[in-house]
Amino acid sequence: SKYCSNADANLVINQWQQVSSPDAAAKSKLTGGQAVFKKLFALAPGAVDVFKRVNVDNFDSPEFSAHIMRVMGGLDILINYLNDPETLEQMLDHLAGQHAVREGVTAAAFELMANVLIGGLPKVVEDFNPDAWSNCLTPILNGIAAGLP
Numbered sequence: 001s002k003y004c005s006n007a008d009a010n011l012v013i014n015q016w017q018q019v020s021s022p023d024a025a026a027k028s029k030l031t032g033g034q035a036v037f038k039k040l041f042a043l044a045p046g047a048v049d050v051f052k053r054v055n056v057d058n059f060d061s062p063e064f065s066a067h068i069m070r071v072m073g074g075l076d077i078l079i080n081y082l083n084d085p086e087t088l089e090q091m092l093d094h095l096a097g098q099h100a101v102r103e104g105v106t107a108a109a110f111e112l113m114a115n116v117l118i119g120g121l122p123k124v125v126e127d128f129n130p131d132a133w134s135n136c137l138t139p140i141l142n143g144i145a146a147g148l149p
């Protein structure tokens with residue numbers, strides 16, 4: 001499989017539970033997502049512009065919070081499908097299509113996002129396993145970025 005091994009997938013799915021279990025999810029997904037986008041924008045100020053439609057100019061607005069929750073909800077679904085590569089692939093193809101039509105979105109931004117996630121998750125995940133996470137998240141981010149300039 002071009003995705004991560006079942007062993008890595010199981011570890012990542014279990015560790016992701018710490019962030020996404022129903023009682024933790026509502027708050028940690030928004031605050032975690034906000035931290036990810038803040039860091040992304042600090043590293044790549046030009047990336048802000050592509051989110052104008054979802055009111056990024058007011059970072060704490062309901063519109064941008066809703067965008068963050070779509071992204072984090074999407075990531076949640078993808079991680080939970082790591083053990084089902086055929087369905088995962090369809091989800092990634094669909095998301096790739098949704099991103100390809102957005103002017104200004106680049107593969108480089110996805111590489112940055114991968115680094116931001118791998119750098120930030122250890123703060124909220126106990127016993128964070130960098131190799132398993134990198135093995136699993138890299139093909140996910142690459143899958144969404146497929147076809148981007």
Ligand code: HEM
Nearest residue numbers: 047050051053054070071074075098102105106109110113
């Ligand atoms: C973990 C990685 C990511 C996931 C899971 C993800 C997921 C999503 C989802 C689910 C949507 C909503 C699609 C829709 O309903 O139309 C979306 C929209 C979007 N994403 Fe991503 N995304 C990711 C990373 C990125 C990155 C790195 C960028 C570029 C810097 C980006 C740019 C956009 C843009 C511009 C939109 C459209 C916003 C709008 O509604 O105007 N995404 N993304």
